[in-house]
Every structure is written in C-alpha cells, then in structure tokens.
Amino acid sequence: ETGVTQTPRHLVMGMTNKKSLKCEQHLGHNAMYWYKQSAKKPLELMFVYSLEERVENNSVPSRFSPECPNSSHLFLHLHTLQPEDSALYLCASSQYYGSQTYNEQFFGPGTRLTVL
Amino acid sequence: AQSVAQPEDQVNVAEGNPLTVKCTYSVSGNPYLFWYVQYPNRGLQFLLKYITGDNLVKGSYGFEAEFNKSQTSFHLKKPSALLSDSALYFCAVILTTSGTYKYIFGTGTRLKV
Numbered sequence: 001e002t003g004v005t006q007t008p009r010h011l012v013m014g015m016t017n018k019k020s021l022k023c024e025q026h027l028g029h030n031a032m033y034w035y036k037q038s039a040k041k042p043l044e045l046m047f048v049y050s051l052e053e054r055v056e057n058n059s060v061p062s063r064f065s066p067e068c069p070n071s072s073h074l075f076l077h078l079h080t081l082q083p084e085d086s087a088l089y090l091c092a093s094s095q096y097y098g099s100q101t102y103n104e105q106f107f108g109p110g111t112r113l114t115v116l
Numbered sequence: 117a118q119s120v121a122q123p124e125d126q127v128n129v130a131e132g133n134p135l136t137v138k139c140t141y142s143v144s145g146n147p148y149l150f151w152y153v154q155y156p157n158r159g160l161q162f163l164l165k166y167i168t169g170d171n172l173v174k175g176s177y178g179f180e181a182e183f184n185k186s187q188t189s190f191h192l193k194k195p196s197a198l199l200s201d202s203a204l205y206f207c208a209v210i211l212t213t214s215g216t217y218k219y220i221f222g223t224g225t226r227l228k229v
Binding site for chain 1: 148150152157158159160161162165167206210217218219220221222223224
C-alpha cells in the first residue's frame with residue numbers, strides 16, 4: 001500500500017450522470033494530483049493542488065471539476081461525460097510541489113471509469 | 117518540444133537474464149528523471165530518481181538506472197530478471213519553466229519475464 005486510497009475502484013456511468021471520485025492520502029503530503037491514464041497514451045496530468053490551492057489546470061474540459069477541501073482529500077466531480085473520457089483516473093500525492101523539491105509521487109490504485 | 121521517450125512498447129526477457137528498459141529525454145536545462153512501475157490493477161510505484169550526483173542510481177527491488185548526459189538517456193537495468201518484474205514501466209522527467217513544475221511521463225514499456 002502506498003498510503004493513497006481511491007474510491008470507487010470501478011465506476012460505470014451514463015453520459016447524463018453526475019458522479020464523484022474520491023482520493024485520500026495518509027502521508028502528510030502537501031501536494032495532490034489527478035492523472036488520466038488511457039491505453040497506449042502517456043499519463044495526462046489533469047490538475048495539481050498545493051496546500052489546497054489549485055496550481056495547475058492542464059486544459060481539462062469543464063465537465064471535470066476538482067475539489068480539494070483539505071490537504072488529505074481530493075475529489076474529481078464528473079458531469080455530462082463523453083465515452084472518450086473512459087479511462088483509469090489516478091490520484092497521486094507528493095510531499096511538496098515546487099521547482100526546488102524533486103519529490104517522487106505516491107499513487108493510488110486508480111478508478112476505472114467507463115462512460116456509456 | 118521537451119519530452120521523454122520510451123522507444124519500446126514491450127521488452128521480453130528470460131528469467132535470470134539481465135534486463136534493460138530504455139528511456140531518452142529531451143529537455144532544456146538539467147533533467148530530473150524518474151522511473152515508476154505499474155503492476156496490474158495498481159497505481160504507479162516509484163522505483164528511483166536522478167536529480168544530481170552519481171550517474172548510476174540504485175533503487176527498489178534491485179533496479180538501477182544510468183544517467184548518460186551525452187546520449188540523453190536514462191535506461192533502467194537489472195542484473196537478473198524475476199518473474200515478478202513483469203509489469204508496465206514508466207520513465208518520467210520533471211520540467212521546470214517559469215515557476216511551474218510538471219511531470220512528463222513516457223508512454224510506458226511492458227516488461228514480460
């Protein structure tokens with residue numbers, strides 16, 4: 001176990017549904033990340049939060065909405081998704097975020113999302 | 117464009133033989149390089165990193181990687197492969213530009229032992 005948990009592990013939703021993915025880290029880290037992993041494509045960084053503030057939003061469609069209520073929890077709210085959004089969504093954390101701290105990231109097991 | 121490349125989609129190696137998983141990078145400035153492994157139904161797991169110093173970096177599970185600045189490579193190696201090493205391996209580089217700090221991952225190499 002890496003100290004990062006994600007729920008649910010699997011999610012099937014229709015295009016008109018609203019759902020949320022949850023991530024929790026038990027490592028005392030200050031930075032949290034959402035990634036999208038699709039087959040045969042590089043991991044796509046979606047959002048970065050540092051000390052509960054969003055510091056990066058990499059051109060992600062507005063149908064994905066992140067929320068970081070505290071440094072241990074990260075949510076990804078989903079609404080009106082498209083079938084091409086089906087992927088493995090990974091949450092990660094690191095001790096710090098910033099150019100002077102080249103920390104490794106600790107990943108959760110991911111949520112396998114299928115959009116019908 | 118700054119990037120990291122893993123030229124092989126899959127590497128096959130016999131148990132007990134040495135293994136190499138290749139990674140090349142293209143970044144401006146100093147590269148900060150990482151290797152991660154992903155087992156089935158799991159998230160990525162950190163193996164090792166090169167930030168500065170000795171070009172040979174040792175990591176978890178007997179893996180090591182050699183930073184080669186002239187060849188812009190950071191290949192992952194292990195002297196003797198185990199069946200349990202079968203997994204998906206990702207090389208990553210940190211880009212730092214204008215105060216932002218971004219991980220760029222390669223497309224992954226599947227290792228089959």
